[in-house]
Amino acid sequence: PGGSYDPETHIAYIYACNSCIEPIGLVESPKEVSDLRYISGVAGREVQILRGPGENAGADSPKPPKKRAGGSYSRLEEDDLPIVKPPYGTITAINLDKGEFVWQIAHGETPDVVRNSELLKGMNIPRTGQTTYNIGTLVTKTLVIAGEGQVTTTADHPRGAMLRAYDKATGKEVGAVFMPAPQSGSPMTYMVHGKQYIVVAVSGGPYSGEYIAYTLPSAGE
Incomplete structure (x- = not known):
């Protein structure tokens, strides 16, 4: 605010x-995610792509997966x-x-x-x-x-x-x-x-x- x-x-x-x-750092990037060698992430966790506002929000959009990739915020x-x-x-x-x-x-x-x-x-x-x-x-x-x-x-x-x-x-x-x-x-x-x-x-x-x-x-x- x-x-x-x-x-x-x-x-x-x-x-x-x-x-x-937040405990974040650099991790090796999966080839299907980026052509950069390293991206922001948490070691030991599956890389999760952050979605933009409204993405896949339409009535005909596919249902989201039951379990999202990656983990939750670590305190x-x-x-x-x-x-x-x-x-x-x-x-x-x-x-x-x-x-x-x-x-x-x-x-x-x-x-x-x-x-x-x-x-x-x-x-x-x-x-x-x-x-x-x-x-x-x-x-x-x-x-x-x-x-x-x-x-x-x-x-x-x-x-x-x-x-x-x-x-x-x-x-x-x-x-x-x-x-x-x-x-x-x-x-x-x-x-x-x-x-x-x-x-x-x-x-x-x-x-x-x-x-x-x-x-x-x-x-x-």
Whole structure:
């Protein structure tokens, strides 16, 4: 979804997934696939041709094979724990005039698989951020706002995700609201009759995609 830029301060606010990596390399190419000697792939797996959008989607197209060639995505983990050192996901404020980081924070609640791991029992694990791509940021006069890309269950909220707001000058979290599913697009803000709203797209797993709009209650509500 992309980051945000503040034209008044010349600071960009960028989400990055530090653990979104795949174990791929170069493998010898089958003759029926390419005349190149090596192509991208995973050693020990059958080469799989990636199809384009809409390919073989017509009503008269042949049925796909029951078992697709190749394997599924391999996560870089051991005992269900990522082998990459946290933070897994971050938001960074970058001063574009100086080319320097202003601040950087871990964005996203620690995943359940990490927090509840028997291997880490008794350890104080700070917020790790999350392994996810679908995070865009929204910058306002004083805040940076972004939702989480994974669902978690904590003592503070039921299974779901959080839409978090940070002080854009320091990166300190100043508020969060519950979302029933992960963020799937960049938040946006608008105003109607003098009242400001923030809307965000959410979806994931069995939860169908939808837009959720948030606003502060008016006096008397």
